[in-house]
Amino acid sequence: MRYIEFGSSPLRVSVIGAGSMRIAGMDEQTADTFMKAALDSGINFFDHADIYGGGKSEEVLGRVLAADPGLRDRIFIQSKCGIRQGFFDFSESYILKSVDGILSRLQTDHIDSLLLHRPDALMEPEEVASAFEKLHQAGKVLNFGVSNMNPMQMELLKTKVTYPLVCNQVQMSIAHTPMLDSGFNVNMGIDAGINRDGSVLEYCRIKDMVIQTWSPLQVGYFTGTFLNNENYGELNRALRALAEKYGVGTDTIAYAWLLRYPGRMQVITGTTSPDHLRSAAAAGDITLSREEWYELYRAAGNRLP
Numbered sequence: 001m002r003y004i005e006f007g008s009s010p011l012r013v014s015v016i017g018a019g020s021m022r023i024a025g026m027d028e029q030t031a032d033t034f035m036k037a038a039l040d041s042g043i044n045f046f047d048h049a050d051i052y053g054g055g056k057s058e059e060v061l062g063r064v065l066a067a068d069p070g071l072r073d074r075i076f077i078q079s080k081c082g083i084r085q086g087f088f089d090f091s092e093s094y095i096l097k098s099v100d101g102i103l104s105r106l107q108t109d110h111i112d113s114l115l116l117h118r119p120d121a122l123m124e125p126e127e128v129a130s131a132f133e134k135l136h137q138a139g140k141v142l143n144f145g146v147s148n149m150n151p152m153q154m155e156l157l158k159t160k161v162t163y164p165l166v167c168n169q170v171q172m173s174i175a176h177t178p179m180l181d182s183g184f185n186v187n188m189g190i191d192a193g194i195n196r197d198g199s200v201l202e203y204c205r206i207k208d209m210v211i212q213t214w215s216p217l218q219v220g221y222f223t224g225t226f227l228n229n230e231n232y233g234e235l236n237r238a239l240r241a242l243a244e245k246y247g248v249g250t251d252t253i254a255y256a257w258l259l260r261y262p263g264r265m266q267v268i269t270g271t272t273s274p275d276h277l278r279s280a281a282a283a284g285d286i287t288l289s290r291e292e293w294y295e296l297y298r299a300a301g302n303r304l305p
């Protein structure tokens with residue numbers, strides 16, 4: 001496992017993080033086993049959001065923490081707020097209320113990172129700044145970041161927010177690469193050249209932000225994984241060949257592909273299986289070559305100019 005610095009945290013965080021969007025239904029025994037698998041494989045980063053399972057995902061971790069008080073200081077907990085039923089809300093009052101709910105469900109007095117989940121067109125940077133100030137002063141949130149934001153949205157926030165935006169969590173997998181495609185196809189009159197995201201990867205690198213990738217195995221928006229997917233035959237053949245070469249699973253290679261991007265990368269896996277979690281963790285020990293990285297990009301159906 002590799003570890004990176006994350007804002008002001010004294011804990012260096014694992015480049016593989018355990019996502020909690022799908023853990024809401026876990027009973028205590030299953031959650032214990034899952035947690036043990038994460039910690040034993042070197043994963044110390046846990047990604048949550050107030051909306052996952054309507055708050056039930058945070059409650060699952062909260063029960064684990066309550067049963068093992070020494071655990072809190074050994075792990076990094078991130079959560080997110082701002083998505084409501086049918087709209088987005090970055091108002092000061094809603095951010096403050098959300099964090100109190102998050103802390104209560106997690107049974108902790110602070111979270112290590114809070115992300116604004118999805119851009120709110122009605123956001124007022126002053127309100128976000130004031131909320132962050134109050135949360136930080138109260139010791140409730142140690143670091144702040146964003147998710148699914150383009151560079152100008154982050155710049156808008158930064159007109160008033162004085163705390164560093166430490167990370168941006170964005171959707172990226174070998175089968176979901178619009179942020180890369182546009183960079184390869186500058187000047188080309190084809191759809192792949194459309195820059196929808198404002199060169200967000202390059203912006204995050206310039207600002208030394210952690211780039212967290214969500215849905216690392218998914219095709220599109222939650223339509224299933226590309227692993228053993230008949231629509232991705234060439235990609236799966238290429239993954240299998242590399243899996244054999246490195247003596248790991250094809251899933252491990254898919255995570256390693258994301259980690260090979262030269263930013264401060266972190267991959268948030270959504271697996272609920274201890275075995276799959278161990279496969280994800282193994283990616284922290286693999287560095288694909290430049291040739292292998294490009295081969296996988298092309299095998300996913302992408303064409304280079």
Ligand SMILES: NC(=O)c1ccc[n+]([C@@H]2O[C@H](COP(=O)([O-])OP(=O)(O)OC[C@H]3O[C@@H](n4cnc5c(N)ncnc54)[C@H](OP(=O)(O)O)[C@@H]3O)[C@@H](O)[C@H]2O)c1
Pocket residue numbers: 018019020021022047048117147148169170213214215216217218222225227251268269270271272273276279
């Ligand atoms: N910021 C945002 O807007 C945003 C949006 C969505 C998600 N997220 C975060 O990102 C995390 C990951 O998202 P995700 O769950 O969509 O990502 P994912 O890891 O791409 O997908 C997880 C799914 O893939 C399956 N899977 C994992 N390993 C597998 C393997 N080796 N073989 C076959 N299937 C496998 C899992 O099943 P098993 O459980 O059986 O392994 C699970 O159904 C979430 O938990 C959440 O923390 C953030």
